[in-house]
Amino acid sequence: MSQLNEKSICENKPLTGTVSRPNRGKRGEITEDAELSEGEIRGVRVYVVIPNHLCRRAGIAATWIPIDQIAIFPYEKKHMKQKDCPSQFASQSVTSVFHLRHSVILFHPILRKLVNESFGVFVSLQNLSANKPIEHRLELLKLSRQYRSIIRACLENLQEEITNSVSDNADELKNYVTILYSIECIWHLCEILLIDVGPGNIILPYLLEWVRFHFPKYERNAATLFGGDLIGLESHPEFWDTIIGLLLQGRINIVRALLRQHSASDSNTFKLVDRVLRAMPVYDVTTGTPINEFIIQRQHWLIDVQAKIDAKLFVSDINLNMIMKLVVGDEETWAGIQRTRETWYEFLAGWLFFTEPTVKPFELGEFAKNSIEKMKMKNRLKQLDKAILAVLEYDLLQVINEIQSMTDNGWFVSHLTDLLYHSGRLSNLEQEISSFSAKNLRESFVLNYGITLMGHKSLWQIGLSYLDHCPNNGIHAIELLLPRIPLENEAKTKKIVYEAKQRNLNHIAQSVSKAQGVISMNHGRLGNALTWALRSQDGPFTSFLADKFLKEYIKSGTLVSSDILEHLGSWILASDRLIFLGKFYEFHKLYQDKDYRGAANILTSLLSSKIIPKYFWSVLLLDTIPLLESEELVFSSNDTFTIMHCVEEKENLPELKDKVEIIRLAAARNLSRALIFEAQLP
Known part of the structure; x- marks a missing residue:
């Protein structure tokens, strides 16, 4: 397709x-x-x-x-x-x-893994919130990372599939890779800023970690450089670009290691650069250093480095001079490398590392806008850029609006919104925005996602579970959608009936069972149709099928699906016509087993009942002939009178036109035998 x-x-x-x-x-x-x-x-x-x-x-x-x-x-x-x-x-x-x-891209075989595995994490999150409604940040962080690991696994599978696909399919898969990469990138940033809030509101180390994770190019280049011939390493075309890229990611130690492989690393200029970089203060939350003390240390370091730059101690090498100007935040030098950066947020992380290492989370939005202005990208922002900017500005509604437009059929927005809701982030907006309901917002996305999954032939049960976690409208959506799932086979129908009964939707279970019964009937499987009709507890439909059994017996002389009729049990009470069918089957079975007396008793009770179909009177009356003429006396005089009375009532039936006199003669003979036998009794 x-x-x-x-x-x-x-x-x-x-x-x-x-x-x-x-x-x-x-x-x-x-x-x-x-x-x-x-x-x-x-x-x-x-x-x-x-x-x-x-x-x-x-x-x-x-x-x-x-x-x-x-x-x-x-x-x-x-x-x-x-x-x-x-x-x-x-x-x-x-x-x-x-x-x-x-x-729906989620229905692609590879991306179905994303659906199946993320469902388990989703359920774990709901259970966590139900059992620990107060503070559970560490558990939320763990679940968030599980979501991201699932995305990364799908990305790897897609990459493997691309290498084995023809060109047309490869283009489609590359589109999926782009979508999933954007999802994972935004999710990771949301995790850092909204879920895993570090101590002291020091955010830069985590922001640098995010940039390193999503821009591993320079780290891979460094590994390639170190893995090759180290002699004359600076002649490699990627040498200086790799150093600048690592510098902007805060990888100072790797930068120093690369510079030491330069053929002129023993010169005074290179040694001075190494000492400057080694002495550069880097704030570490784990050391417990007060921020004010770190700021003073860094200020002294900046003054010292700037003095060396002003003294022209690095001009002998243009690249080293540029590095030193970058680390002191020289505006002109930073403007010169803007065009070499892939994205504005890669540039932002490096700029903050060397100019605002103690930046607070609430300041990120302003710095992000400045970074976009510097790179002249204000009118060229893509959807991923807009979403990242919204996250840095802590504009959650804008974040949701941007990711809602992503072509992933609602997986991202539903799961991330659910995570933010349970973390309490969305609840904070209720105090800022009138008539805003975090609960309703979260439910709307989960509901839409669940409805999307309900349209798949094998993911519909997962979709049901998502709808189960929509307390306001979930059950109403289930009532509408569950009966409309195509009944492709009986196994699927049984699953639908089971799911309906699990949710106390017995009317849906009954309607689906009846539908499957009609399908079986149309395929000529009367026994199977009767089984589904009994499950549906539909009396008229059960009677209709019982009539089918009886009319089939009139045509062929045999009762179909006798094993079902033998094990009706209490189901026989579903309708009067089924009671008649069950009793007639019992009569038929006793007759075949040559239990003529038992068969005669049932036949007499049927004739005296009020549940015989009009079209079946002739069959019952004709069945009395061999029993009336049997060597063993099986009908009493009262039973015989009952038969004769029925013959008189139904003698005008066309089917009995040539048989009435035979029945009367057989009844008269049996009556004489019965009277003689009964006269001899005490």
């Missing part, structure tokens, strides 16, 4: 794309599937090209197919005042029905 062109959506042009091979539907119709582009369509009118001549001539109509499809088919619009006559487009040729749906 091909995807329709996403570019056409964005440019408000007609969507084009091929459809899959047609599948035969009911009444000779052909159903064809089409898939909208992966991107969410927000505020854009979408045009879909339907490749069908009849649709073009007659017009089209559409209807919703639960849970996530739209059926489009030819339809001629008629006005109320028009004459009622056959459509000019009516013909004997087959008609195509097109099924449209948004493609």
Whole structure:
């Protein structure tokens, strides 16, 4: 199935794309599937090209197919005042029905691992919040890292698949890699700033860790440099770029190690640079050094380095001179390296490390804006840039708004919002924004995500569990969606019935059971249909199927699915017609086992009952003949009178036209034998 062109959506042009091979539907119709582009369509009118001549001539109509499809088919619009006559487009040729749906990247085989494994973390988070409603930051941090590890595992699987895929599939997988990388990058930053708040509000070490994790290029380059020939290492084209990149990531020790491999490392200039970098104060929370003391130390160090720069002690080497100007925060030098940085936030982390090492979290937003201004990217921000900026500004609603637009079908926004809600971050907004409900916001995303999963043939049970954790509207959504899951096989139907009963939705369990019973009946499996009808506790449907059994017996002379009829148990009370069927089966079985007396007793009780179907009277009366003529006396005089009375009542039945006299004769003979036998009794 091909995807329709996403570019056409964005440019408000007609969507084009091929459809899959047609599948035969009911009444000779052909159903064809089409898939909208992966991107969410927000505020854009979408045009879909339907490749069908009849649709073009007659017009089209559409209807919703639960849970996530739209059926489009030819339809001629008629006005109320028009004459009622056959459509000019009516013909004997087959008609195509097109099924449209948004493609869901979460349904890709590799990304389904993301769905399955993250569900376990989600449930753990709900249980944690239920059992420890007060302070559980460390547990939240652990769960957040589990989410990120799942994302990283999916990224690795996608990368492996890309190397083994053909070009067309590889492009699609690369798009997924881009989406997941953005998700993991934003999630990691949210974890640092919103979940794992460090002591003393010193945030820079964690921010540098984030940059190092997502920009490992320079660390890999350094490993490559050290792994090769160390002689004349500075001649390597990546040597100085790697040093600058590591410097901006705060990797001072690695920078010093690389500089020591320079062929001129024994010169006074290189030795001086090494001493300067070695003496550079770096704030470490674990040492317990007071911030004021660190600031004084760093100020003295900056004055000393600036004095050396002013004395032109580093001008003999342009690269060393640039490094020294960078570490003292020289504006002109920093402006010169801006164009070499991949992103503004990579530049931001380095700038803060050398100019504002004690930056507070609430100051990050302002510095981020300055960094964007310096790199002249204000009008070129991508969605990832906007989301990161919102996180640095601690604008949670803007963060949610940005990640909600990501084309991951709601996985990211639902899980991150849920995590922020349980961490208490969203609750703080309730004091700032009137009529804002963190609980409702969290539930809306989880609800939408659960509904998305309900549209998948094997992920619907996970979707149900997400809806279970939506206290306001979850159960209502389940009531609407659960009965609309396609009943592909009986195993799936049993799962649906089980899930409905687990949630006390017995009416849904009964309706689904009845639907499966109808399917089995249409396939000629009456026994199986009866089993589902009994589960549905639908009396009229059970009676209807019992009639089917009886009419089948009239045609063939045998009772189908006798094993089910033998084990009805208390289910036999579901309807009067089923009671009759069960008793007739019991009569039939006793007769086959040559227990004629027992069979006669049941037959007599049936004839005297009021539950015999009209069409079955002839069968019962004809079944009395061999018992009346048997060598063993099985009917008493009273039983015989009952039979004769029934014959008199039903003698006008067409089926008994040629048999009435035979029954009367057999009854008369049996009556004489019965009277003689009973007369001899004490």
